[in-house]
Amino acid sequence: MPVLVTGGAGYIGAHAALALVESGERVIVLDDLSTGLRESVPSQAQLVVGDVADQDLVGRLVAEHGIEEILHFAAKIEVPASVANPLYYYEANTLKTRALLEAAVRAGVRRIVFSSTAAVYGEPSQPMMSEDAAPDPINPYGRSKLMSEWMIEDAARAHGLDYVILRYFNVAGADPKGRIGQCTPNATHLVKVACQTALGRRPALDVFGEDYPTPDGTCIRDYIHVSDLADAHLRALEHLRGGGESLVLNCGYGRGASVREVIESVKRASGVDFAVRAAPRRAGDPAALIADATRLRETFAWSPRFADLDAIVSQALAWEARLPDEREKASRAAAG
Numbered sequence: 001m002p003v004l005v006t007g008g009a010g011y012i013g014a015h016a017a018l019a020l021v022e023s024g025e026r027v028i029v030l031d032d033l034s035t036g037l038r039e040s041v042p043s044q045a046q047l048v049v050g051d052v053a054d055q056d057l058v059g060r061l062v063a064e065h066g067i068e069e070i071l072h073f074a075a076k077i078e079v080p081a082s083v084a085n086p087l088y089y090y091e092a093n094t095l096k097t098r099a100l101l102e103a104a105v106r107a108g109v110r111r112i113v114f115s116s117t118a119a120v121y122g123e124p125s126q127p128m129m130s131e132d133a134a135p136d137p138i139n140p141y142g143r144s145k146l147m148s149e150w151m152i153e154d155a156a157r158a159h160g161l162d163y164v165i166l167r168y169f170n171v172a173g174a175d176p177k178g179r180i181g182q183c184t185p186n187a188t189h190l191v192k193v194a195c196q197t198a199l200g201r202r203p204a205l206d207v208f209g210e211d212y213p214t215p216d217g218t219c220i221r222d223y224i225h226v227s228d229l230a231d232a233h234l235r236a237l238e239h240l241r242g243g244g245e246s247l248v249l250n251c252g253y254g255r256g257a258s259v260r261e262v263i264e265s266v267k268r269a270s271g272v273d274f275a276v277r278a279a280p281r282r283a284g285d286p287a288a289l290i291a292d293a294t295r296l297r298e299t300f301a302w303s304p305r306f307a308d309l310d311a312i313v314s315q316a317l318a319w320e321a322r323l324p325d326e327r328e329k330a331s332r333a334a335a336g
């Protein structure tokens, strides 16, 4: 029976879909291509273009293919956009997840793996967050995801659904074989922006705050390679198939890198000493956010393959170098 992967044309969903087909699973991707790309879906997977909130479509797919499992990645992911337009985020993430859950439960889906985020923790009470910390999101994106977590937990209790909720920390890198990577236009993620700057596609990199209470004054994050994260999804499915209990798990390596360390890594990988500018702090950035990933490692016997910042950065850079320059594309489009 195939696994339904919502958002499987997006950055993380496509890496998970690839990992699934490579492990011999059948995969159906449901994606509206709002930010994802058709080309990112592995050729062995079937792509259905549609909305996760289309209950007739979901019900039909589940019934026709006997689907029992959903990996639910589809969402909107920009924190500043969620602050500017919260009701849109509650619709796109919370209400659409509710609709998907209802259709799934009605059609007899048994297991769900959900993409949540470290943003549910809000301002961390300590640098290293465990799943037992009380969630306290500080922006609509984080709240929209926390509400989705709660709906899944409640629906599971009422309808016998089993789930794994994965709270991702900072996802970065690209498929080591260079087949897929992050394509998001106007990305704001540090590793991607730094790679674009090294490739001359941005004039300089802004460092948002150098006066944080960290060893070099810049923010610390736990960067996890997207392929290691994809592997955690396979483990989550295995766990549930084996009768394992429903769980909430942090996804990170349990160690952090500062903004300065990421920049140095990109400079080493590219051999380019690109321009770096001091900029004011960005609203809502905690000084340090690191996953306590003990539960993930112990429950799934998960051992990451790319837990090395230089490996993450060099693969992100290799991918970025293969992408056409967005400014070039824009100027070609403007020239007609």
Ligand SMILES: NC(=O)c1ccc[n+]([C@@H]2O[C@H](COP(=O)([O-])OP(=O)(O)OC[C@H]3O[C@@H](n4cnc5c(N)ncnc54)[C@H](O)[C@@H]3O)[C@@H](O)[C@H]2O)c1
Binding pocket: 006, 007, 008, 009, 010, 011, 012, 013, 030, 031, 032, 033, 034, 035, 036, 037, 050, 051, 052, 053, 072, 073, 074, 075, 076, 077, 092, 096, 115, 116, 117, 118, 168, 169, 170, 171, 184
């Ligand atoms: N990128 C990160 O650092 C990060 C961190 C924490 C959590 N997450 C979560 O991981 C998941 C995937 O994020 P990503 O970085 O791959 O983003 P992405 O934008 O690359 O992928 C999202 C995918 O979902 C699709 N989609 C959106 N709304 C849809 C809908 N209503 N119906 C069908 N398809 C729809 C988009 O077209 C896209 O392919 C999201 O749930 C996000 O909240 C991401």
Ligand SMILES: O=c1ccn([C@@H]2O[C@H](COP(=O)(O)OP(=O)(O)O[C@H]3O[C@H](CO)[C@H](O)[C@H](O)[C@H]3O)[C@@H](O)[C@H]2O)c(=O)[nH]1
Binding pocket: 077, 117, 118, 119, 168, 169, 170, 171, 188, 189, 190, 191, 193, 205, 206, 207, 208, 209, 219, 220, 221, 259, 282, 285, 289
């Ligand atoms: O051009 C840039 C971009 C980022 N940063 C800094 O780099 C760090 C990482 O920033 P990212 O934007 O790459 O990532 P965030 O930590 O803000 O956010 C990530 O983690 C969040 C959870 O806390 C959410 O899950 C979100 O989707 C995910 O991208 C932050 O200190 C940020 O201020 C810069 O200095 N310059």
